[in-house]
Amino acid sequence: MNRREFLKVLGLTTTATVGTSCLEEYHWLGNKPKKIVSPALSPEESVIPGKAVHYTSTCSECPAHCGLLVKVMDGNPVKLEGNPDHPVNHGKLCLRGQAALTRLYHPKRVRAPQAQSGGKWQEITWDEVCKRIAEALAASQQQAGVTNVYLASRTTGHVAEAIGMFCDKLKVTRWPEYEPFAHAALREAYRKLFGRADIPAYKIAKSDFLLTIGADILETFVSPVFYAQQFASAKQDTKWQWTHVEPHLSLTGLKATQRLVAQAGSEVHLLSFLIRQLAKSFKKNLPEEVWQLVPEQPLEKVAALTGIAREKLASLATKLQTAGHPLIIVGGIALAHGSGREAALLGALLQYGLGMLGDTVDFAAAEDYSHVGSMLDMQKLNAMLREKKVGVIFLSRTDPLATLPDSSQFGENLRHATLRVGLGDFLDATMQACDLVLPLSHSLESFGYVASGKHLKSVVQSTLPTLYQTRQEDDILLQLVQKAGEAAASQQIVASRDKAKEFLKQGYVVEESVSVPVELNAEALVAARQDWQVKDTLPTPCTLVAVPSLRSFDGRSHMLQLLEEIPDPLSTISYGQWLSVSREDAAKLKLADGDVVELSGHSMASSLSVFTVKLPVKLQPLLPQGSLSLHINASIFSKMAFDPRCGELVAVWEKAEMRKTGERVALPILGASPYQEGRGILAGSKKSHHTQEDKHGHDHVHRDEKDAKSLYPKHANKDYRWAMAIDLDLCSGCSACVAACYIENNVPLTGAEQHLYGREMSWIRLEPYVSEGGEETVQTQPMLCQHCESAPCEPVCPVFAAYHNEEGLNVQVYNRCVGTRFCANNCPYKVRRFNWFGHNLPSPTDKMVNPDVTVRGRGIMEKCTFCVQRIREAKEIAKDENRLVRDGEMVPACMQTCPNNAIVFGNILDTNSRIYQIIHAEKVHRVLEEFGTEPAVYYLAKKREKKDA
């Protein structure tokens, strides 16, 4: 490029920048008033414009049904928080719960009932919908041998009653509900042994030793927020121990005191070994026949089969034996293979033998899975469809086309039904195969209740009028029932919904339950011997396991972009799919991150489960050698088979092979390195190359405030100095804080392409680092703006947009920022985010904007503010009462939602505050402290030690 061309380009880009910047919100032409103030006709007493109102409701993003407090501002729900009193989640939410709000405002929601004719969609009225359904129902009832079917995903509460009533009155068969992760083997085991096909509540907080085999209790297993809360309270007892057994690497495993790697499918050997070892200390006697199921095996053989060291096996048995209140949870990946049913049965047997039932395993507070079926029921339905025995089929909130294996040809068979009616909120694969699509209202637009547990009813409250022409499911059924002339039934539907009015304010009601003593049905266990399937196979060189994703669960949350934007906490990959491989396996094939491999899998459980797929790899430290793992999505579902004995999905392919293709794919890996590179980022790690500096007399590591030398004067704090402490012992990396931050602070979503440039926008991120020194482990560390006392970003800002305020906050004034990015360049923590583009908010996502936080435009630097808007609110309340903000009143969004209670926030000038106590009583660590930045975010060391001890 010569000088002339350079000037031309410079001129053009300058003009273009100036020209387009006029379109931005902050322009020099001033603010023209565009808004109109339109008051409500008769405002309710409680609704005051500009004031937030909180409504109780229930999260519908997964079957756990956590209690919600919905923050509604000017008529729009803007944030979901947990209901602090709710027995399931105690005020906490997971990342999917936080993202549930984006489902309500998703631009692609179905907005009106639609009919498909000849591949084209046409909007129709609700009356027409009813007419067509009623006609089709009447027609198919005339035909002999044809059944009408109602298939839904797990439904509880008033909708379940409405479906029951509807099916009863209109002669529709209510099919067992379909959940891809239905815990079929586990429920089958409990049904066989104890006659209870439910999932009990596991009382982790009550236990003193926890053994989890495969169950990812902190990620997706049954009710993850409930278990995270239980974990957090159990962890308060320093003597509490937890051993996790898994074939791969999960966040749950990393949180356990001891993580044991067992060959996938060998859990059943481990369990029989434990039963044999603990037989003497069994509190209940097992019938003689049972012992034939658990062959006595020498320790060496068990060690060889499972891949767990002998001494570890022995100590595990001892720990169980000595524990006063042991708890064993078998689930997840431990049951998703050929001998999964056996593992579930033996696990239940062990629970029974060690007297956990009624103690740490509570059937009285069980999850209600009574209507849920398994893959076997879907197989039956599929067969009926194939034989053209199904008339009208209702598919409600379920996507079997995306989650059933291709080999079932469900999509083909579905065409044989005379009328396919889809109820849901998105045009997913199943809905697209329907004749009629009936849009359902979001739970925030509906009214009624759901059952979070067998005896726990939780209110679903509408917080805004429906955005579109949607209806709640029971309203649709109500109209159909009314049309059929069943007045009494329709009244019952309304009456059952109105029960929720009784506990609207509290948000939930716990009904009294009588705990029935659970007795062992030995006959059923012995009968199970007939098709007992345990193989004595030694670990295979390469095993593939597919696990549910923390972010999309069974695929039902895959359309929420926020969940894709938040990276997977272990691999730090945001968009796309990948295969996690161990460092050893990668070295063998000379694989690097992003190399595409051809993966083929053979499952021992089913000859059907054979597949080949091309995937990019990601090297995962700590993943055991020979183990490949990936997250289940639609493309994996289509290749999964199920156990024909219990209907559990098989997610283990014992004979997997990987072949390098030579192709490369750019993966959006947001974490630069999984290693600390000797920087001592995690608490308790050694600094390597900085120790050399130390020899030269720069003792950076433990600087006292007295010694701190800074070029800049110390800041004076008036009433507050806000600070945060994060307990890494409790942080599991579940990313709920990240999602909460996105919603609370209107953080824009940038998309996959921008992520490849490293232009992610999250204000808080989870950094998974391999710990150095001692036993190797991965610790996720939340990294957010450290609000340094001597912040490197502040002095370099030419326009004073970044400055330090008298409360210790490192403030960023958005409309003062000119976008030089000097601050981001100078920040050693890489927490400042730059808006490379303006982020438009397609309608109706603009309604989700938190009005307390500015929507940043292009060219603006942004970062964590310690939720300054919440600080302002707390201070305003305190000022009204003429006092200072009390400890615990100011809760930032990340701390509010943290399911593990890992975050503490407060004022360190208040010597009675929790944060002051923690910082002064426990061993704390500040990241890169040797730079003299004096961060206000303290990390509690992994192995907690008292300072004085």
Place this chain on the structure above:
Amino acid sequence: MQKLIIIAAIVGFFGFFLALGAGYAYTWYDYETMREQPIAFDHKIHAGQLGVPCSDCHNAAAISRQATMPAVQKCASCHKAIQVRLEELIEFEIEKIEAEKEKIASDFADGKITAAERDNKLVKKDRELARKDRELDPVRRKNLQKIKEHVDKQEPIAWVRVHALPSHVYFSHKPHIKQNIECTTCHGRVEWMGIARQVAPLTMGWCVSCHKSRNAPHDCTTCHQ
């Protein structure tokens, strides 16, 4: 040719700045300009003559960040009680005068009064009628009619915002009212205005000068959100 290019360049150069100036002038926003409102609500009568306190209609100012606009039903309820009754009274009186006029005509037909007497009386009555008619102000009637329509249609009134702040500003009425700042300090003498308009610039410098003079917090985070 070269000459043409030079001329074009010069014209283009100055034209660019002219266009810029024109654009600036076109989009110039004078905050003091009165905005046209869907209903010509007269603050002069309500706040001035009748002395209704500001917080009667803008009733959330002391508890919320927004002062809020009154609901349409609030307008309607007052006017039903006062204005409509008043109008009914006038209309009743008009009807009475009309009846009296008819009686005069019938009296003349019956021969009770002479033509001259009749004309004299009718002129008096017509004057009375005109006076009563004047009391029914057409603008006021139109406005009331509009309010009635909004109530009937259950439709909120779309007032045009007069005092607008950019979205990066956090402002709350509540603390200002708590500090006993008069409404007029920022909104001017609305009771003299008729249709309300903005009198203070609402710029950062204006806010900060007041905050400083009253020793109010002036950290950036106080207002910048």
